[in-house]
Amino acid sequence: MTTRRDFLRLAGFCAGAAALPSCMRAGRAGAAPAQPNFVFVLIDDMGWRDVACYGSRFFETPSIDRLASQGMRFTDGYAACPVCSPTRLSILTGKYPARVHLTNFLVGQRWPDNSPLRPLQWRLEMPPEELTLAEALRPAGYVSACIGKWHLNSKSPATQPGAQGFDVVVGQVPNHTDKQASGFTDKAVEFVRASQHRPFFLYLAHHSVHIPLEATPDLIEKYQKRIRPDDPQNNPTYGGMVECVDKSVGRLAAALDELGLAERTVFVFMSDNGGVSMKEGPKTPATSNLPLRAGKGHLYEGGIREPWIVRWPGVVKPGSTCDVPVSSVDFYPTFLEVAGVRGDPDHVVDGESIVPLLEQAGGLKRDAIFWHYPHYSNQGGLPGGAVRRGDLKLIEFYEDNRAELYNLRDDIGEQKNLAENMPDKAAALRQRLHDWRKAVGAQMPERNPNYDPLKPPYSNPKAAPDSWQSSRPNASELYVWGE
Numbered sequence: 061m062t063t064r065r066d067f068l069r070l071a072g073f074c075a076g077a078a079a080l081p082s083c084m085r086a087g088r089a090g091a092a093p094a095q096p097n098f099v100f101v102l103i104d105d106m107g108w109r110d111v112a113c114y115g116s117r118f119f120e121t122p123s124i125d126r127l128a129s130q131g132m133r134f135t136d137g138y139a140a141c142p143v144c145s146p147t148r149l150s151i152l153t154g155k156y157p158a159r160v161h162l163t164n165f166l167v168g169q170r171w172p173d174n175s176p177l178r179p180l181q182w183r184l185e186m187p188p189e190e191l192t193l194a195e196a197l198r199p200a201g202y203v204s205a206c207i208g209k210w211h212l213n214s215k216s217p218a219t220q221p222g223a224q225g226f227d228v229v230v231g232q233v234p235n236h237t238d239k240q241a242s243g244f245t246d247k248a249v250e251f252v253r254a255s256q257h258r259p260f261f262l263y264l265a266h267h268s269v270h271i272p273l274e275a276t277p278d279l280i281e282k283y284q285k286r287i288r289p290d291d292p293q294n295n296p297t298y299g300g301m302v303e304c305v306d307k308s309v310g311r312l313a314a315a316l317d318e319l320g321l322a323e324r325t326v327f328v329f330m331s332d333n334g335g336v337s338m339k340e341g342p343k344t345p346a347t348s349n350l351p352l353r354a355g356k357g358h359l360y361e362g363g364i365r366e367p368w369i370v371r372w373p374g375v376v377k378p379g380s381t382c383d384v385p386v387s388s389v390d391f392y393p394t395f396l397e398v399a400g401v402r403g404d405p406d407h408v409v410d411g412e413s414i415v416p417l418l419e420q421a422g423g424l425k426r427d428a429i430f431w432h433y434p435h436y437s438n439q440g441g442l443p444g445g446a447v448r449r450g451d452l453k454l455i456e457f458y459e460d461n462r463a464e465l466y467n468l469r470d471d472i473g474e475q476k477n478l479a480e481n482m483p484d485k486a487a488a489l490r491q492r493l494h495d496w497r498k499a500v501g502a503q504m505p506e507r508n509p510n511y512d513p514l515k516p517p518y519s520n521p522k523a524a525p526d527s528w529q530s531s532r533p534n535a536s537e538l539y540v541w542g543e
C-alpha cells in the first residue's frame with residue numbers, strides 16, 4: 061500500500077521532472093505549458109448578479125468583465141454552502157462541508173431558543189489533517205500564498221493557513237480604507253512578482269464586500285448618481301465596495317500581463333456565498349440578487365449561485381459560457397489535474413474536475429450536486445438541504461420535512477413549487493438527497509421536545525437577527541423584490 065509520504069514523494073518527483081510527460085498534462089495540442097500558476101480571487105458575500113457581465117446595470121466591474129471576456133463564464137456556478145467558512149473548506153479540500161461537519165460559519169450562530177430543532181454542534185475548525193490544495197500542490201513544486209480572509213481556524217495554531225500548506229500568509233494589512241482590498245492586492249502582486257520563476261498558487265480572499273458596508277465618500281457619491289428607480293440594486297456604499305474588488309482584479313491581471321505570466325496562469329474569480337439581500341445591520345440590504353430568490357444564508361439560488369469565472373489562456377475559449385452546474389468542491393480536483401498532480405488516494409474528494417468543461421471537450425460524469433445547511437442563518441434561512449439534478453432543484457426543510465421543487469430552466473426565481481405537480485420527481489430527488497447525506501455522514505439536527513409553536517422563536521427579541529425581527533420569518537417573504 062502506498063503511504064501518504066510515498067505518494068507525496070512520487071507526486072513531487074513526477075510533477076517536478078520534465079522528462080516524465082505522462083505525469084503532466086502534456087500532449088494537448090497548442091495547450092498552455094504544464095504546471096500553470098493558479099490565481100484564485102474569492103470575494104466575500106458577493107451576489108451572482110453583482111457583476112456587469114452577470115447582468116448588473118448598477119455596479120461597474122470592467123476588470124471582472126474583461127476576465128470573463130478572456131475566459132469562461134459559468135452561469136450555474138455554485139458555492140457549496142450559503143455561508144462563509146464551509147464554502148472556503150470546500151474550495152481548499154474538494155469536500156462537501158457536510159462530510160467534514162463544518163456546515164456553518166465560524167463562529168457566531170444565533171439559534172432560536174424556541175425552535176422545532178435542537179441546536180446542532182458543527183465542527184469549529186478545518187481539521188488539521190485535511191490535505192489542502194496548497195499542501196497537495198506543494199510536492200509538485202508550487203509555492204502558495206493565502207492573502208486575506210481564512211475563516212477556517214480555531215485557536216489551535218495547527219488550523220492556521222501556515223500549517224495548511226501556505227508558504228506566505230497575510231491576514232491583515234493596516235491603513236486601508238477599502239476593507240484592506242488594496243493592501244491585500246499589494247501583497248498579492250508582491251507575491252506574484254517574487255514567485256514568477258516557479259509555479260505558484262495565490263489564494264486571495266478579500267474581506268470585502270462583507271458587512272459592515274463602508275466606502276469612500278467619492279465612491280458613494282458616484283454610485284448615488286447611478287441609482288435608478290427600476291433597478292433593485294441601489295446601494296451606493298456597496299457599489300463602492302464592488303468597485304474596489306474589481307480594481308483588485310484589474311491590478312492583479314495587469315501584474316500578470318507585465319510579468320508575462322498571464323498566458324500560463326489559471327485565473328479564477330468567485331464568491332463564497334450569495335449577496336446580502338435582506339436587512340443585516342446598518343446600510344443593508346447590500347444588494348438584490350434578482351431574478352434569483354433570497355440571498356446569503358438561504359438555499360434558494362440567491363444564497364448559493366455565484367459569479368464563477370475561469371480564465372486559462374490557450375485552453376479556455378475567450379468569451380465562452382458554460383451552463384453545466386458546477387460547485388466549489390470542483391476546484392480541488394480541477395487544479396490537481398491541471399497541475400499534473402494525482403492527489404492523495406486517502407484524501408476523499410467530492411468534486412469532479414471541470415477540465416472537460418474548460419476545454420469544451422465533454423461533460424461531467426456526475427449528474428447531481430448537493431447542499432446541507434442544518435442551521436438557522438442570520439439572514440433568516442432555515443435548516444435544510446438541497447439537490448440539483450439537471451434543471452430540477454429540490455429543497456428539503458428539516459423543521460417539518462416539507463420539500464419544494466423547482467425547474468430552474470423555466471423558473472430561475474424559484475416561484476413555482478412543483479412538488480405536488482411532480483410527486484415522483486420530488487420523491488426521487490428527496491431520496492437522492494437522503495442517500496447523499498448518508499454517504500457523506502451528514503449530521504442532522506434532532507427534534508426539540510420543548511418546542512412551543514405558540515411562543516416566539518427568541519425569548520429575547522433583541523437576540524434575534526435583523527431579518528427575524530419580532531416574529532418567525534416566512535421564508536417566501538424574505539427576499540427583497542426591489543422596493
Ligand SMILES: [Ca+2]
Binds near residue numbers: 104105144270332
Ligand atoms: Ca461570506
